[in-house]
Amino acid sequence: MDASDVADDLDHVLYTKEQVAARLAEVATEIDRDYQGREVLLVGVLNGAIMVMADLSRAMKSHCTMDWMAISSYGSGTKSSGVVRILKDLTTDISGRDVLIVEDIVDTGLTLSYLVQNLRSRGPVSIEVMTMFRKPDAATTAVDVRYIGFDIPNEFVVGYGLDYAGQYRNLTDVGALSAHVYS
Numbered sequence: 001m002d003a004s005d006v007a008d009d010l011d012h013v014l015y016t017k018e019q020v021a022a023r024l025a026e027v028a029t030e031i032d033r034d035y036q037g038r039e040v041l042l043v044g045v046l047n048g049a050i051m052v053m054a055d056l057s058r059a060m061k062s063h064c065t066m067d068w069m070a071i072s073s074y075g076s077g078t079k080s081s082g083v084v085r086i087l088k089d090l091t092t093d094i095s096g097r098d099v100l101i102v103e104d105i106v107d108t109g110l111t112l113s114y115l116v117q118n119l120r121s122r123g124p125v126s127i128e129v130m131t132m133f134r135k136p137d138a139a140t141t142a143v144d145v146r147y148i149g150f151d152i153p154n155e156f157v158v159g160y161g162l163d164y165a166g167q168y169r170n171l172t173d174v175g176a177l178s179a180h181v182y183s
């Protein structure tokens, strides 16, 4: 679905699928350059990062491997619960690996800081973060993010993997959800 299919639910569109794809291609080029001669392990954070993982990995020109983690941080609301729990762990041993965490969005930074700390304790050679979206004004926990698609305002957005109550992940564009949907 695209923004026209859910126009009543969106306050405004932030990025079209073409804008997302163009930015992702630039980020993939940076990653290819930075990891030249090394095979990076992309760790996608389920469920939100499914689209960015699929598109980022295919936009890269170099080999990579992929693994997934699922972490709970949000219920069906729009505010961080503050509770971080591993629901699905990696199947890969990351000791000695170059790890790049692939995230959909960094909001407060709580989830990511937990994840980085957790993965760092497993002995990777390097650990970096790529996120498609970041809300700088919402940050409560400082986390180093090496690759950022777009910095966005502090509003609740859906599409391109980002959901509200499980829906809108399959929206190809990215938009701010109208308050009437969640109020």
Ligand code: IMP
Binding pocket: 048, 073, 074, 080, 103, 104, 105, 106, 107, 108, 109, 110, 111, 112, 155, 156, 157, 158, 162, 163, 164
């Ligand atoms: P943080 O721990 O507050 O940084 O939250 C990170 C997680 O919250 C993301 O991986 C998303 O699953 C979810 N999240 C944060 N902001 C949004 C949003 O605007 N739309 C959809 N999900 C969001």
